[in-house]
């Protein structure tokens with residue numbers, strides 16, 4: 107106390123409120139992706155780091171006319187607060203979008219959100235008490251790990267391979283955690299064109315994973331923003347299509363239309379949906395009426411399926427160029443070859459550290475996301491995520507050439523100074539899926 111009875115602040119020089127934050131705020135830290143955006147957005151840097159969709163491929167005129175029509179015909183409604191659950195017309199259209207992935211739900215159970223990121227936050231808020239366990243693939247989406255941390259969850263990674271999450275690993279992880287008396291709240295999974303791993307959960311594994319979760323009374327949180335962006339074979343039916351009661355499904359218009367609208371959605375079992383609406387109302391009152399109405403108008407007037415086809419064509423070409431350039435310039439590494447989505451996961455020899463290497467890469471004018479961003483437990487050092495969604499094919503070629511200069515420079519250094527002898531190279535893409543220390 108000071109002499110006038112006012113409590114003394116115990117902050118530090120940078121932040122006088124340091125001592126006053128809630129404990130959960132300690133889970134909030136700038137992700138590697140976020141810290142990178144400032145540097146990587148310099149025009150001379152080829153950024154293979156972010157996950158920005160190539161929105162220039164959209165029919166701009168049609169979007170402008172959708173906005174204009176909404177404002178001219180329904181301006182006062184578009185500018186007003188709306189329902190916490192989202193506008194019914196759009197929720198109906200969302201059913202059509204989901205039907206493409208085998209999902210048949212009721213419009214009552216769709217809740218629109220401010221991007222699927224907000225739905226992720228709300229579901230976590232509803233289910234997680236500090237210390238609860240969330241199961242997630244190894245690696246997993248950096249933005250989800252951030253949300254889970256902010257609610258003080260313990261994220262336990264489950265091994266995956268080039269066919270996605272491994273059912274046996276899931277079974278063993280659950281048994282091990284249960285043996286320790288830990289409370290598992292849900293399995294967070296990105297079955298299609300995974301961010302960051304680029305792999306897709308095999309069709310034959312899907313019923314098995316659902317069955318394991320059902321037997322163990324573990325909810326599945328299925329995050330599927332990339333599902334319609336396949337290059338060859340469409341993705342297998344969504345987990346939600348196989349188990350309507352055991353899955354909360356998250357979808358988004360960010361990758362198939364544009365993230366600037368910030369429109370995503372959740373399709374939840376009826377009881378969960380009720381709570382989700384209450385949580386949404388308490389967080390934001392209602393999602394943007396204007397954005398939802400413009401997206402709805404776009405879906406009603408544009409040939410959106412054909413537009414998604416065009417996106418597929420662009421992304422496919424870029425992915426092919428990236429994979430070809432990796433083969434040409436970095437044959438000593440291994441990588442996934444995705445059948446959709448935005449990302450390639452690259453594995454380097456174990457002695458290389460993608461986080462430490464990043465400043466050197468940025469100096470060479472190329473940026474990527476270090477693998478550590480995608481693990482809650484510090485793994486992923488010898489891996490990186492490369493995005494092919496935004497840069498042009500020429501930029502991708504230049505970027506991979508620059509990356510090769512950096513990686514080869516590091517390997518030369520190690521070879522020269524460490525006297526390591528022949529380097530041990532990864533035989534195939536490796537998701538660093540050795541169990542975390544607390545599971546050993």
Ligand SMILES: Cc1ncc(COP(=O)(O)O)c(C=O)c1O
Pocket residue numbers: 157220221222223224247249296301329331357358359360365369370
């Ligand atoms: C797997 C995954 N989930 C959720 C999101 C968030 O998307 P939205 O823009 O719908 O909030 C992203 C964005 O990159 C993502 O990759």
